[in-house]
Amino acid sequence: MTRSGSAHGTTVREAVFQLLRHHGMTTIFGNPGSTELPLFSDLPEGFRYVTGLQESVVVAMADGHALASGGPAFVNLHSAAGVGHAMGSIYSAFRNRAPVVITAGQQSRPLLRADPFLYAEAPTELPQPYVKWAIEPARAEDVPAAIARAIHMACLPPAGPVFVSIPLDDWGQPCDLPALRKITGRAQPDAGTLGEIAAQLNGAADPVFVVGAGLDADGAWDAAVALAEHHQAPVWVAPLSSRCSFPESHPLFAGFLPANEADISRLLTGHDLIVTLGAPVFTYHYEMPGQIPPEGATLVQIVSDPKQAASAVCGTSLVGDLDLSLRALQASAADPRPKRPAPLREIQAPPPARGISSAMALDALRRLRPADGIVVEEAPSSRDDVHDYLPIDRAGGFFATASGGLGYALPAAVGVAMANPGETVLAILGDGSSMYSVQGLWSAVEHDADVLFVVLNNGGYAALKGFAGNKEVVGCDIGHLSLAALAEGQGCPAQQVSDPAKLDGVLSEAFAAGGGPRLVEVMIDRG
Structure with a gap:
């Protein structure tokens, strides 16, 4: 453990960046807002700011980055409205056990007595109960210590998100630098x-x-x-x-x-x-x-x-x-048991279909993707086909949301890719799922994330229809979407394929492209 003495002349902002650098947290995920302006203006050398166009996208990117890197990720959100936008992803991070340190802006302290514009009325209550710990420090000089504690809280098992609300005028106040500590913890079994x-x-x-x-x-x-x-x-x-x-x-x-x-x-x-x-x-x-x-x-x-x-x-x-x-x-194991005579499970060829089936698309991805690549998945109606046709054979090779909430995988894949430079990440998405966080494609382009987004477009919320059985369910058809057009509108190269004879060629070309984001929209036959 190291500790500075008096840090006379050190501001809250300077102390926080020293803490972040000490913990290797040099990537900040955020969506800029006025109450956070002092944090992301003139970033110190060695830090990067990863912009998301909506707060839920920001937290999901940080979640994916934290899980894939094995270390904490730092997020900056905008006051109450921004935290509200992010709540679905905060819940997913909580269920994913992702060590995400979430900070949010708050109005200047002198203004808080008068209910100012863009303030958080109950900042520590809003993200509860889906953060491990939440605080708005009582004094500006307490902010660095609060963030130091938050980092440790986020990482100690079971890991999870934490929350610190920081008034706008705190960043420039003088403070002492808290101890630059290291805490590790693994629960020793009885x-x-x-x-x-x-x-x-x-x-x-x-x-x-x-x-x-x-x-x-x-x-x-x-x-x-x-x-x-x-x-x-x-x-x-x-x-x-x-x-x-x-x-x-x-x-x-x-x-x-x-x-x-x-x-x-x-x-x-x-x-x-x-x-x-x-x-x-x-x-x-x-x-x-x-x-x-x-x-x-x-x-x-x-x-x-x-x-x-x-x-x-x-x-x-x-x-x-x-x-x-x-x-x-x-x-403590006794002698090893005799080997079983045959594998317990074998991958079968997908059944024939008139057009491209989900099973056919997943089987093609299995054959064409790089060996031992990372998969991020959010295609609820095709999850069984992912299980049947796309085996994962490496540690840290698969990420999906533990919460069941949609909108996680698209931006999470961006965070996973940023934590694994030089490795192509395969994101398997549904059309409905993609629309919850389609702005994440902009972030993928902006930060050159090596992700192949494969959207299985079946024209609606097919998983929900499956639960309904033979009953007619309203509101589940969304068939006039073009994810390829939405991707290209954000600068992401995209192709659409509906002919089974062209599926392998389109996917092979997309895998070979490498080095940045690209999207393939696979039109699933609805028959």
Whole structure:
């Protein structure tokens, strides 16, 4: 730890930039506003300002950047209205466990007694309950210390967004530089409970693993593969997981659990031990009652998020870092089990279709995309096809929103690309999803993000129609959109393809282009 003495002559602004530089947070995501003007005017050398044309886009870009880089991201929003615009993305960042430090402007302190224009009446209440911590410092000189605390709060597990409201006139006030500290934290699992779980694994006749986003977030990919191989345990993905936590081309990969009790119970029946890693028990989307755990099965959960442990409705839960926990279980494992005779899952060819089907488009992306590329996905009606035809086989290789809110993936892909220079990011989007944050294409162009946006245009909210069954649902047809035209209007090169014979050629050309954003709008046959 280092600490300066008196920082006479140091302003709040100067102290904050020293803090940000110390933590490697040299990228600021924002949408400029008058109450934040002192922050982004004349940026110090080595900092860059990433502009988004709407506040929800800004937070989603920062969210993607934080998750892909593994470090905190810094966001600047505009007072109450800007924070209000961003609330959907703040909620997604909270559910994604993204370490995002959100600052927002506030009117000058002398004006606050008179309800001025563009002020926040209850600044710390507005983003609640979807931030880990929120503050408007009582004094200008307290701002740097508040931001220092916010950075640590955002990063400590379970990570998540935090919020600091800063009055306009605070930036130029004198202050002392707070201690430039480093805090690291990994929740050490209880050794006794780990020993009990190891004994259960060693004694189980047919164990099964269920993996969730927390496993990838804790960097436990390799440990999970090693443990599954040792026990020859089938591996399922937890319902609606927002990250990939096990190689989906692996012989032990079994598939994706649906978001209902009945199907989960059916698919896990026959296993005597269910070990859930980095996931809730369980996330449901629609009601289909079933027995959890199935008859004859014992359930164990290992997570680093205490809330997920507390909310589990059955089984034994252990709170601890996933990588530390799985390595300890591996060290206590008995002799390895014989290998299973055949892979548990194989990718099939997509069924024939009159035009381009979603399955056909995903299969083409699998064949044509660079090996081990990063995928960011928000195509709800095609999610099953993503699962079936586009296996992810690398840690940190897949990002989707954990909140279910639309508008995340398009700008998040920009943030992911900025955190991985030199690597093409594939963003798979629906037409409806794209429209929630289509302004993110402008940011992709402005900052030369290497993203291939593939929009699967099926002319409406097809996922919602699927839930309705045979009933007619109003408001779900949006078929007169042209995402390619919207992209080109923002300076993003774009193509549209509807002929199956041309699909491979168009996608191959788009992958080969590289070095900046481009969009392919795939017109999905609605028959």
